[in-house]
Amino acid sequence: MAKRIDISGLTAYYGSHKAIEDISMTVEPRSVTAFIGPSGCGKSTFLRTLNRMHEVTPGGRVEGKVMLDDENLYASGVDPVSVRRTVGMVFQRPNPFPTMSIFENVAAGLKLNGSYKKSELSDVVEKSLKGANLWNEVKDRLNKPGAGLSGGQQQRLCIARAIAVAPDVLLMDEPCSALDPISTLAIEDLIGELKERFTIVIVTHNMQQAARVSDRTAFFNLAGVGQPGKLIEIDETERIFSNPSVQATEDYISGRFG
């Protein structure tokens, strides 16, 4: 079930360092929202606050509200573990479990969530691998280690693993930055298909990618080194790339800085 994310007044710290300050935005369900901005502007940090992964970092701390439909992820009594089961994440570098086979990798999240019958498990694994456009490439070697696949295949395996647990939201932290152009294209096509079923948020350094895959784009910036990152604007992707309302966005997009 794709859900809407409503963020209000979100500030995140690393120890005493304020990484992002007072961010509010709405992420629409069944759409792709891209985060762009220069290095260090806090877009990855912000992404990691959306599934409470930020607080895993020593010293990581968050203030503000993240509403997933009508549930505040940061309300007291909310278990971060259960948040991460409904908000999936794909990382910059493909990180399949090295000791697990392809099958076990996809089934890993399901096994955490409870006991499944073997047949149920293979159904979900097949569906997820098909959903990640990987099934045809791996169906004959499901018992081989996931680490033996190519980088692009590993990343799609990680996407399959993330969607296998049927999350409401899928977060992607520069999912293509370690991949070659052909694998990147495969992932971008996949993102286009996945947005039918999930709310997708993607951080990217590649503005063409943001323009290609996203429906809405958010631009982040920071005033200087050591300053917290801020949301400058969020709008329809088309508008951001043709006629943004803030000058800094236009400067960034046209390559005048960053």
Place this chain on the structure above:
Amino acid sequence: MKTDIEPTSTSAGSPPQVSARSTGRAGDKIFLGLSRGSGIALLVIMAAIAGFLAYRASIAISKDEANFLTAFEWSTGSTPMRFGIAVLAYGTVVSSIIAMVIAVPIAVGIALFISHYAPRRLATPVAYVIDLLAAVPSIVYGLWGALFLVPHLTPLYTWMDKYLGWTGVLSYQGGAARSLFTVGILLAIMILPIVTSVSREVFRQVPKMHEEAALALGATRWEVVRMSVLPFGRSGIISASMLGLGRALGETMAVATVLSPSYLINVSLLDPGGGTFAQNIASHFKEANDNGRDALIASGLVLFVITLLVNGAARMIIARRKEYSGTAA
């Protein structure tokens, strides 16, 4: 022709470059000679030791009137000599297994606590204390074992006898607890630091991205450990255990101080008796005549072979799942 590269890379060029290169070559040659020399010297020394041991052992075994492998006796003071290693092999292996069964789970637990559970200001002192345990001389462990552990184990053994005595293996007739089981417990404490610190280092090296992969799926802390940390650290735990086992197999003074030896195999692990290779050598070496020393050397050779086999087995276990090892990714 690649004339522009020639002076610096291939055949003779201008004089200064030649001399510069020849000093470089000299350094290479000296280093090569040194490293090759030490490598060969090591092999020669090892071969000499092995040859010496094998030679003395063969003399002793040829004079042995009993079966060297199966006899339950050790009398080397007079001719004919009658001695066998059965009791020693049994005692060495059994006490080491007991030590491993106790120490490895505890050590892995402590290592996980230090690397993944404890807050940093607690983890550092705990790690330090564990490392400190490794610096205690083994004779001190032996004295502590004999004076403290032995009397304090009697109630435990009585309790075990009451509920587990029917197994035979864990029955207890009373008396001083100077048994193989006590030795196993003591050895477990002694190998705890090395197994802990090696495992801890391996757990610390688990790539963050593997742990985050599990976290992002909604894994609890224990599930992260199970899915990412333990699989990655598996070969490290095995190596750590083997290091510990090596120490347990060869431990001498602590065992000799605690154990009340005999040349009988007791069915019960809790009753006194038995012996280990190293303990037997330590107990008899001083009083032994030449023949007796040869016999002890023969037993030492067997310990050497057992240690080699154990290490070989560990390597095989590690190699068998190399395809899945975390480092391949």
